[in-house]
Amino acid sequence: MFKAAKPRSDTRSAVDVERVSGASASRKWLDPSFLQSQGLLLILAGLVLFFSFKSPFFFAASNLLAVAASSTVLAIMAAPQTFLIVSGGFDVSVGATIAISTVSLGLLLAAGVPMAAAIVVVLFIGLGVGAANATLVVVLRVNPLIATLGTMSIFTGLAHFLSSGQTEVVRNDFLRWITKTQVGPVSVLVFMFIGVYVVSIVLERTTVLGRWVYAIGGNAEAARLAGLPIRRVQYALYIASGLSASVGGVLLTGILQSASPRVGDTFLLSVVTAVILGGASLTGGRGSIIGTLLAVAILGVLQNGFSLLLLPSSVQTIALGIALIVAVVFDGVVRRIERRA
């Protein structure tokens, strides 16, 4: 399922001003985003090969489907984060939003609130965190990293405060149903994963909004002069990020059948790592859903492979850190190449 689309295949259109010269055709091979997605595919193939040799259980359909299912929450948050980072924004508060969402859901259900109402409240919490982030960044012009670090701290603290730091067991048929249902061998989570990425790729590549996101991240001043509704787009992206995190919180509550304020901790870095590893630039304007998809697959395969090899989770944390640094260094190199071009 992690098949790479050909990047920039749209440049092969028949409407060239002149015949595409040999020079610009060969330039495609030096194009950083093309190289990056090819590189990601190579890394993914290498990891799959490596783990297939090291563990007899790795390269089995059931295991690979399990990798996809366990990557779903990360994947669902990484897609809106990709759009956000491409537009020049940033959101590190998603882990905290998961925490406040799952804790709130646990408390609401324990207090006897009906399931539907509890989920609506939780989604509004995610929407609210996103709107708060957007207001800080767009209206009050706070640096996105600082603004979302602030809200991250607030909502992590609030989640711990509300739950007294305790993990609450959540037994709920609906939550089990939306996370544990299997269609044949395929988890319902895998369908959500696929759905989110199909919609995201269509949004990115074919819609007016997708183009505006790239334009705003590429040159905000030019986008403003062209009359784009920059603030509305930015608000929508921060809210989408917050909403995706509260959806992630609901799913995690069902998957783990519990609500813990610490459950969001691992997502603090992994979401941003996936997006940056996937080729998005911290300065905006560059990145792709396909790249993020490949990066999510790499992180999922790493985690699964390490588990199969019985490596402790601390090794996974180390690998995540290395992946993030490699991705950021690569981003810096690409930017220097672009500036020279």
Add this chain to the structure above:
Amino acid sequence: MTVAPAPVPVLEVQNLIKRFGAIEALKGVSFTLGRGEILGLVGDNGAGKSTLLKIVSGALEPTAGSVMLNGEHLEFGNPAQHRQAGIETVYQDLGLVGNLDIAGNFFLGREVRVRDHRGPFAFLNNRAMRLQARDAIARLHITIPGSVAQKVNSLSGGQRQAVAIARAAFWKRELLLLDEPTAALGVQATAEVGHLIMQIAKEEGVPIIVVSHDIAEVLKVADRVVVLRQGETAAQLVGAETSASEVVGYITGTIGPQAGPAG
């Protein structure tokens, strides 16, 4: 033979005054512009050129005075309205988005949508945009190697300028404003941009205002030259009858009303 009534000028700028706090950037500037005319707007740094251009483009609101397009008053403070009225502007930093392709820049904010759907989720009609952008570029005899689907990042400075001008020329109906169109360009590219400006004005009849530091280039293309000095019109000269040294004289104030006693 009938005597035609004096035509309404395309652009009529009347007594524009713009104050920024205590600073008076424009102290009552007036001029008119007819069909197909190229007006060079020159002056020293701080003379008010950019302020004047921004008022005409709609980006700034004047403290007093009016701008009329084909005899009708323009509202201020909203560049989109001036664009709708048919005024296109090429800004000094070009206003292009480097990570979008040429066609994407051409139609940025005015995308061709599949079945003309409104709203941000409408599908882009990339084919139509590429065809139109290609035609618009070809019509101006601009040669850009490669396709209109290549990113603007991959173009040279001269090619980017050509794209920015071609975009403005594609959308303009009444008036084209160019802010320092050759500031970042080499000799060859500067000559090509000058040629492009002449072509748009003379073949399509659309008047152009060119703000520039480069007096020699302005004199090559401009029918008339308005010299601003300290927010006032120091001189209105006919391009063919003036010289670079005369223009420089007005810019620096060694010629004209403020000129000190000869000595």
